[in-house]
């Protein structure tokens with residue numbers, strides 16, 4: 001290993017949302033999706049160089065930044081992006097909100113598959129649009145979350161305007177296959193829906209499954225697709241607010257840009273510097289990160305089997321550093337409060353669109369020692385349950 005993922009970084013004094021939540025309490029934060037790893041050295045060096053210039057004026061991306069993105073997506077996915085398709089954004093959640101505003105009127109409906117990253121549901125609601133959720137279905141025998149195609153068709157109404165896709169899907173950690181994506185694309189064409197494809201986790205696929213950008217599924221689908229991307233999850237720079245929408249169709253792009261006018265902040269010079277370094281110089285770091293995360297995932301799976309009875313990872317974790325755990329067998333009304341009382345801070349499943357008490361999400365993007373300590377605390381939480389005392 002050329003890079004160090006084992007050292008536990010000091011996060012106090014880093015203005016960390018993740019760590020401040022439990023400041024002064026002995027609770028390990030394993031909730032919000034940023035990792036307890038330093039960013040790639042190349043990113044840190046690029047930021048140092050920019051900071052040393054001492055000037056932080058309004059920024060525009062330079063040619064080398066855009067070229068870095070275009071050549072990375074070409075190499076990694078065989079996706080040829082015209083630079084004019086790129087709309088810079090200070091965050092993907094901003095992109096979800098702008099899309100809802102731009103392509104649906106108040107009262108119009110936006111479809112998504114649940115459980116899902118909460119802003120898929122809150123972004124439409126923020127502007128008076130309506131989020132219509134279609135639950136993914138767990139095929140227990142195949143250990144796989146499936147799209148319920150009949151339910152998806154049945155959810156379409158005369159007011160449906162948009163489909164929000166998350167691929168890879170947070171929190172079920174699944175990568176959708178070509179045939180599923182084609183079927184989803186055809187569904188959007190048939191119902192004349194704009195397809196907003198959040199692909200923020202696409203560089204974090206742990207298994208040997210290809211990521212297929214939605215825009216590569218054919219001209220008809222690309223013409224109605226808005227792809228949201230960012231270096232933020234992969235290279236652990238979410239606090240730098242640098243994301244992009246890639247919109248091949250000029251009319252769609254103009255409508256999207258109009259909806260951003262005057263209300264969406266610009267990306268900063270630090271964000272551009274980090275983004276370029278991440279995409280152009282971060283590949284060897286990313287590959288080692290993936291190997292480390294695979295190790296963390298395997299460790300989680302082994303510990304669930306060994307020491308965490310009643311907590312289930314129901315389907316393989318194919319991507320991301322976020323695991324979706326079924327805790328319903330524990331019979332807890334408030335699993336989050338119970339685990340916090342035993343020193344570990346997880347994400348509440350209900351925020352992702354499932355009933356409270358059924359699921360929690362754990363962030364395993366951390367040094368193995370931190371993960372081991374978090375799982376040890378979860379084990380202590382299980383031992384404290386009344387059912388454990390009687391068994």
Ligand SMILES: Cc1ncc(COP(=O)(O)O)c(C=O)c1O
Nearest residue numbers: 033091092093117170200238243
């Ligand atoms: C699917 C998905 N989209 C978007 C985001 C956040 O994007 P941003 O921080 O750029 O708004 C996350 C963060 O966890 C995510 O999981």
